[in-house]
Amino acid sequence: MAKAFSEFRPLDETSLIDYIKSVPSLCSRLHNNLNGLEIKEVGDGNLNFVFIVVGSSGSFVIKQALTYVRSIGEAWPMSKDRAYFEAAALKKHGHLCPGHVPEVYHFDHTMSLIAMRYLKAPHIILRKGLVAGIEYPLLADDMSDYMSKTLFYTSLIYNSTTEHKQGVAEFCGNVEMCRLTEQVVFSDPYKISEYNRWTSPYLDSDAAALREDEALKIEVAELKSLFCERAQALIHGDLHTSSVMVTQESTQVIDSEFAFYGPMGFDVGAFLGNLILAFFAQDGHADEENDREAYKGWILRTIENTWNLFQNKFIALWDQHKDGSGEAYLPAIYNSSEIQQLVQKKFMQDLFHDTLGFGAAKMIRRIVGVAHVEDFEAISDASKRAGCERRALQLAKLLLKERRKFQNIAQVVSAIKQGK
Amino acid sequence: MAKAFSEFRPLDETSLIDYIKSVPSLCSRLHNNLNGLEIKEVGDGNLNFVFIVVGSSGSFVIKQALTYVRSIGEAWPMSKDRAYFEAAALKKHGHLCPGHVPEVYHFDHTMSLIAMRYLKAPHIILRKGLVAGIEYPLLADDMSDYMSKTLFYTSLIYNSTTEHKQGVAEFCGNVEMCRLTEQVVFSDPYKISEYNRWTSPYLDSDAAALREDEALKIEVAELKSLFCERAQALIHGDLHTSSVMVTQESTQVIDSEFAFYGPMGFDVGAFLGNLILAFFAQDGHADEENDREAYKGWILRTIENTWNLFQNKFIALWDQHKDGSGEAYLPAIYNSSEIQQLVQKKFMQDLFHDTLGFGAAKMIRRIVGVAHVEDFEAISDASKRAGCERRALQLAKLLLKERRKFQNIAQVVSAIKQGK
Known part of the structure; x- marks a missing residue:
């Protein structure tokens, strides 16, 4: 399963489940209960997919960096390395100010993907x-x-x-x-x-x-x-x-x-x-x-x-x-x-x-x-x-x-x- | 011979000759004529050995970074990595302004050593x-x-x-x-x-x-x-x-x-x-x-x-x-x-x-x-x-x-x- 994600590819609601299954720390975050996962893509930004993942025993957000500015299309390419720096800054700032920065659960450089705390409603x-x-x-x-x-x-x-x-x-x-x-x-x-x-x-x-x-x-x-x-x-x-x-x-x-x-x-x-x-x-x-x-x-x-x-x-x-x-x-x-x-x-x-x-x-x-x-x-x-x-x-x-x-x-x- | 310089060691007038012999580009700078080389240590700075090497057919300066401030002694340690940055800056600045920066002939990271043009008298x-x-x-x-x-x-x-x-x-x-x-x-x-x-x-x-x-x-x-x-x-x-x-x-x-x-x-x-x-x-x-x-x-x-x-x-x-x-x-x-x-x-x-x-x-x-x-x-x-x-x-x-x-x-x- 891990092999499927050995190269970058944009995830969707379906492939995301396969991805989660391949990452033990994410499975355990859901208490290994992946039945009936609710997955919703909510990215209203320009640069990323953002999936909210809610299971019966846990939840998180998956943010994946895309290689172009979403609102403008592939004419404006963007480095997906930014996910690395986002994760690094979240961890550093989160360490310095844990009350106001969501916790990072998992980072995947190849997939340009960060899993972090889901800020539940009414956020x-x-x-x-x-x-x-x-x-x-x-x-x-x-x-x-x-x-x-x-x-x-x-x-x-x-x-x-x-x-x-x-x-x-x-x-x-x-x-x-x-x-x-x-x-x-x-x-x-x-x-x-x-x-x-x-x-x-x-x-x-x-x-x-x-x-x-x-x-x-x-x-x-x-x-x-x-x-x-x-x-x-x-x-x-x-x-x-x-x-x-x-x-x-x-x-x-x-x-x-x-x-x-x-x-x-x-x-x-x-x-x-x-x-x-x-x-x-x-x-x-x-x-x-x-x-x-x-x-x-x-x-x-x-x-x-x-x-x-x-x-x-x-x-x-x-x-x-x-x-x-x-x-x-x-x-x-x-x-x-x-x-x-x-x-x-x-x-x-x-x-x-x-x-x-x-x-x-x-x-x-x-x-x-x-x-x-x-x-x-x-x-x-x-x-x-x-x-x-x-x-x-x-x-x-x-x-x-x-x-x-x-x-x-x-x-x-x-x-x-x-x-x- | 090369093996002798596979680790950093401070050179002196004698070991410097062995070092030169081990570096083809330096030998050829002297037209492979190492007989009667004149070697003089002239470092009046705080941080380095500076050897002037003059042969019958060529010359150069060898500058070797030491691991302490020379005038103060081993109480003030210094990174010898500075030789890398000195060589990098000499090359960059020399490229931009060749008339006023001596040419770098050779750089040895392990030995923290730069060979460069000898600025002859009356410099x-x-x-x-x-x-x-x-x-x-x-x-x-x-x-x-x-x-x-x-x-x-x-x-x-x-x-x-x-x-x-x-x-x-x-x-x-x-x-x-x-x-x-x-x-x-x-x-x-x-x-x-x-x-x-x-x-x-x-x-x-x-x-x-x-x-x-x-x-x-x-x-x-x-x-x-x-x-x-x-x-x-x-x-x-x-x-x-x-x-x-x-x-x-x-x-x-x-x-x-x-x-x-x-x-x-x-x-x-x-x-x-x-x-x-x-x-x-x-x-x-x-x-x-x-x-x-x-x-x-x-x-x-x-x-x-x-x-x-x-x-x-x-x-x-x-x-x-x-x-x-x-x-x-x-x-x-x-x-x-x-x-x-x-x-x-x-x-x-x-x-x-x-x-x-x-x-x-x-x-x-x-x-x-x-x-x-x-x-x-x-x-x-x-x-x-x-x-x-x-x-x-x-x-x-x-x-x-x-x-x-x-x-x-x-x-x-x-x-x-x-x-x-």
Whole structure:
């Protein structure tokens, strides 16, 4: 049976059962009871098959990487090695933050396949909850937990250079995913590209203006260089609101196939930028029953709390481990609480500005680039949708160009409110 | 015979002959005439044996990496894998700039040994020429050539992300050399360290002041992070004036065992910072016959010309290859000569400030750290030496803390003159 899967082949509901039978650890996860397995393919992403496997005595999810971008077809080939890096990042981040990362049960390099914990109902994709107007009281606390732990513990503040460069070298192999991000986030929105689309004709002139905005394009070049060159921590690499599954009691981060050693602000910015998109989409979801004003307030509080909690937790980890084996800030040099606070303040200020820049770039690409977000797509009235998108776009351009003028997240929230 | 060298062992003048006999390419380099070979060990560095091998029909240099820092002894172990990275960088940089990098004839990983072109007399170490007060009319032109080509052609301005990350991953292996730099450049000078030394008692309070200078230590932390995290180009990694051999007609860069993908400014800064050290040492070399004033003028012109030529050549390479396969600045985005010039100006301004910061850090560590420079060591009067060193140290602190206020190299030269 094992021989049948000695070469890569895409699985379907039928061959998946044969596959499971050939892997003892998966069988035992089902207590060897494979009768009446329910298998459902639910991949709504672009890059993978995702099978939910539920038996009478156990369950898991099987995610298999495909060799092309599913929504575009075989014209856009993708390395299936990304499954290796997704599994590696899930394991590493899961070790650092087990409460918010699903456990990996099994990884098969040949088949580009990961078996992991099935996040049962009522878990839904956070973005769908945001479109539906559902508040998640733990979200800011949980996501700040996830980001502070995964980023701090994979940085040089915590690790030796030797450990760090080992990780950097390994994840250099995930270069195809990095190149995809470079293209869709930092390049395509600022040039004519066959993949770009926007709410036309309403945003035609807005999209054209981006391509002519010299100040913006100069800042985008700097962010792109940071993304390509700065190995600051093992980042998730695609931390938008569809990479998070939630219930009222649980927050789980999935889909880390873009993981590599990059700038921390790319993760924090992705999450906050997508919350800002959710905010600007709310007017398009408002109706006579619900004007969404209260919900917009919750989103803004969540943005503010996420950053402030992240900052506090990151610094708390730093203080906790300041005499550890991290090599960036030796205690013999940063040897008083005064200078410790000064370097921490500078670090967080720089990270804050990176976060705003990357977050804004992620917003822009969701409005004029290849991949759009359900937040806006769910607004059926194109004119109304374009209005929401334009306000988000204006705010994103401001954040990207003027990010260094913002001192704290409260000022960003004020700017979002003014852009309403 | 080959079997004798199947494991690492340090060579001496006798065993080296057996080694040469066992390597056909070395024998043929000598036209198989090994009678009357002259062999001289000339390593004045800390880390290696260097044998000059001269026969009647050919010559070469054999450099063998040792497993400890020679000046400190076996207490400071060093990976001999650095010979691999030195050979790899010599080959890569030699390919990009053959006029200023000696040719590699042979590399032996097991023996941590490189055979390369012997740079015959009158080639001397540039630093010795600077101490002797010798002008090198080609120096600025040649070094700007070397730095612009090696840095541009190994950056993302010229290369695809795929090529870049392959290089980054490979040179992550040279981590022990990176850690040595981190320690001696960015850490030891700012803390109590058994390896630190300075011209005592004259500079005791200057050294103590460095350890208490909060503004300085905050800037040093930022530079250290850039050094550890920013994979901008394949840099030489140790480009001081003892890594350059010169005659009136030739400029050759050697000793690239610290090479890795790091910030470009670390190379440019190392070279300019060591020229600034040479400037401040001149008053200590002045005597009744030669007040060294004319020579100081030549050093300042060389500093100014090196940066300006480097900047012009780097931008010329960028213009020449702007429609190539480099992925940092796509021509479809940076699509007019106006925006092309704007991004180039911003890039060079950032690189200039990195250069000043790293250059200053390299100056400081040569005055209060473990490894000093002959420029100052050759001044036998300790009081006079300390005076020269203090003026260099003051200028370095200014450059490091205020580097972003300098707009161009002429302003730096003015500051050097004022520090005289």
